[in-house]
Amino acid sequence: MAVRDYLRERFFPHMWCPGCGHGTVLNNLLRAIENLKIEKNDIVMVSGIGCSARISGYVDFHTLHTIHGRALAFATGVKMSRPDLNLIVPMGDGDALAIGGNHFIHAARRNIDITAIIMNNRIYGMTGGQFSPLTGYGKLATTAPYSNIDHDFDAVSLATAAGASFVARTTTYHVKQMADIFQKAILHKGFSVVEVLTQCPTYFGRKNRAGSAAEMVENYKKSTTPIGSKASQENSDLIERGIFIEKDLPEYCGEYDKIIQKAMKGK
Amino acid sequence: MGKPKLKELNIRREWCKGCGICVSFCPTKVLELDEKDKALAARPEDCTCCLLCEMRCPDLAIEVILENE
Amino acid sequence: MEKNIKFVQGNEACAEAAIYAGLDFFAGYPITPSTEITEHMALKLPQIGGKFLQMEDEIASLCAIIGASLTGKKVMTATSGPGFSLMQEALGYAIMTEIPCVIVNVQRGGPSTGLPTHASQGDVNQASWGTHGDHAIIALTASNHQDLFEITVEAFNLAETYRTPVILLLDEVVGHMREGFVIPKPGKIPLVGRLRTSVKQGVDYHPYLPREDGRLPMSDFGGVHRYNVTGLFHDMWGFPTDDPKSVHELHRHLIDKILNNVHLIEKHKEYYLDDATTILISYGSSARSARHLVENRRSRGELLGLLELQTIWPFPYGLIRKICADARYVVVVEMNMGQILREVKIAIDDPEKVFLANRIDGSYITPTDIRNILRLIQGKGV
Incomplete structure (x- = not known):
């Protein structure tokens, strides 16, 4: 199958702005699924609200477009009742870590087998450019017209501290790495988090004079570096990308199966 | 396995929003935006089939079709 | 076989009734005076191969059971006023997406934290109008454990029949009061199962096209029909639409399917x-x-x-x-x-x-x- 075979083509061209990185995330997520040869009927994609969340409408899987910030809670219910299905939950940065922050850390803590993707464009795009918990200090947004005084989360550190057993970061420039990380994240048995730095040229870019979509993508090349690289040791401003955490921990649905066995014996 | 050879650079004009990412990053400058700001394979003979345009395209509008496919 | 149960709390009677009704999946968060339902589920559900989840809050609990319901399970959550307030957005989602589920609200004194261990029936209007937008809802209540048992089973039946969330509006007195009741033998109270589509694989399935009787056969997530579920107004395939005719028809459907059947529900x-x-x-x-x-x-x-x-x-x-x-x-x-x-x-x-x-x-x-x-x-x- 080709990538296009996983699309609901009748909804194309998609609704994202010219140069929006979200399409690149969709592109490489489908590439990963194609490489893994997973049946369409075995995938459930759950999304929340925002530009990012519209991704679920474009893919030919079982798709659940839910409410703002709560996608992981819905996905937890689907996964617990059908552990055989592959759950993929793409979220925006505000969706995942502001309104959805509580669900995010608890899904990570449970280590339930869900692939969570944070499409981090550092802005609320759907509502027109307000700052998010990942915008960063000193940046501009419609709700930070004088400069943002909110500090940002490091999504990778947060996911790691919360107990996710697979944590990775990549960008829309590093597409081969993105597809590769998505594959590994989907195959990983446990809660996997992939943060993708993805450009919003329309709101974040324009407001912060970050240039064209291509210039923003180019900047991901310059501002990031592989984990533990020499460049990273010399320049702490560089953002590390790659797989930070990949460990084998007991998965939640499997743990609950043991509870069922215990309860049935004791009855 | 020999070097992959390009059969066709299939660009869906109706999906392309003309962001120019493919043009900017093509290592051999195969692509251009036409007068309507749609991606165009201006020099397909220079294509090295690296697939990066297909993978980076936010509009999923580019398909690099290889000779042996 | 019939089973006499002596002197348990109403909360436990409610939990037992849910299991009688075929409950497969429960998610909840501790809150007085409903916690005993959640505790009972944690104990009993795994014994019958069901699933219990303690979520991080009440809205997550409702979201989780909606997800589970989409895979074909019978689902429930239980809470009290503050938790019910927190659930309201997800309740609207279940109404809009027509997902069968049962939500127990053991009422306590409000507003706010109010009187956690005291009697009140202050959430009557909230049960209907707590979530935003125009809609219709089913909310049931009972005054004694035997009735509570039957009404709880009825809540599951109505949720399946009308593809809607059903609120069980109990109160602290009924929830915590102890009295005896009888669990009827299996089959004595008829159960309504999930109405599943007969549309075969490869044939266009319309998850949101009501039949002539107003009912909408479902297809389990993970099954052969892939479709979209959204809280946006949607077409018969479940895809977002703002076409005025489609919006009007769906809005009417959501309200009419309940208000036109008061005589059957009441x-x-x-x-x-x-x-x-x-x-x-x-x-x-x-x-x-x-x-x-x-x-x-x-x-x-x-x-x-x-x-x-x-x-x-x-x-x-x-x-x-x-x-x-x-x-x-x-x-x-x-x-x-x-x-x-x-x-x-x-x-x-x-x-x-x-x-x-x-x-x-x-x-x-x-x-x-x-x-x-x-x-x-x-x-x-x-």
Whole structure:
């Protein structure tokens, strides 16, 4: 199958702005699924609200477009009742870590087998450019017209501290790495988090004079570096990308199966 | 396995929003935006089939079709 | 086999009824006075191969059961006022996406943290109008454990029949009170299962195209039909639309499927209504005191009767109008500032004969409380 075979083509061209990185995330997520040869009927994609969340409408899987910030809670219910299905939950940065922050850390803590993707464009795009918990200090947004005084989360550190057993970061420039990380994240048995730095040229870019979509993508090349690289040791401003955490921990649905066995014996 | 050879650079004009990412990053400058700001394979003979345009395209509008496919 | 259960809390009766109704999946968060339901589920569900989840909060609990319901499971969550408030956005989602689920709200005193361990029936309006936008809902209640058992099973049946969330609006007194009840033998109370589509793989399936009878056959997530579910207004395939005709039709459907079937949904109990000149209308635990008073005064020849509501929403306006037509006084007994009183006044032709007998101090309303108010209404002093 080709990538296009996983699309609901009748909804194309998609609704994202010219140069929006979200399409690149969709592109490489489908590439990963194609490489893994997973049946369409075995995938459930759950999304929340925002530009990012519209991704679920474009893919030919079982798709659940839910409410703002709560996608992981819905996905937890689907996964617990059908552990055989592959759950993929793409979220925006505000969706995942502001309104959805509580669900995010608890899904990570449970280590339930869900692939969570944070499409981090550092802005609320759907509502027109307000700052998010990942915008960063000193940046501009419609709700930070004088400069943002909110500090940002490091999504990778947060996911790691919360107990996710697979944590990775990549960008829309590093597409081969993105597809590769998505594959590994989907195959990983446990809660996997992939943060993708993805450009919003329309709101974040324009407001912060970050240039064209291509210039923003180019900047991901310059501002990031592989984990533990020499460049990273010399320049702490560089953002590390790659797989930070990949460990084998007991998965939640499997743990609950043991509870069922215990309860049935004791009855 | 020999070097992959390009059969066709299939660009869906109706999906392309003309962001120019493919043009900017093509290592051999195969692509251009036409007068309507749609991606165009201006020099397909220079294509090295690296697939990066297909993978980076936010509009999923580019398909690099290889000779042996 | 029938099973006698002696002296358990109403919360436990509710939990047992859910299991009788075929519950597969429960998610909840601890909150007084509903926690015993959650505890009971944690203990019992894995024994029958079901799944129990303690989520990080109440809205997550409702979201999780909606997800589970989409895979074909019978699902429930339980909470109380503050948690029910937190759930409201997800409740609207379940209404819009037509996902069967049962939500228990064991009411406590509010607003806010209010009176966690005291009696109140203050969430009656919230059950219908807590979530935003125009819609219809089903909310049921009961005053004793045997009724509670049957009403809980009914909640699951209605959720499946109408593809809708159903609220079980209990209160602290019923939830924590202990009394005996009987679990009927399996099959005695008919159960409504999931209506699944007969559309075969490869044939276009319309998850949101109602049949002629208004019902919508479902297809489990993970099955052969891949479709979209969204809280946006959607077309018959489940994809977002703002086409005015589609929006209008879906909006009408969501409301009509419930309001056009009040006669099928509605349940109530009547006590001494045939010749009653004064009619008490009550529900939940306050109906126990009302019934006690009615039986007590009947023995002294007073023409007092009781209409006990078991369906709160959709409100049975027609029933109330008919039953109260010839009464001299209609007295609504409830533990709030008149949330059902308002509906009763709307229902009947002469609202000036409708009075409220209430308590809002967290204390359980007693037969004496009601009698004192009755005497005032009847001009007899206290």
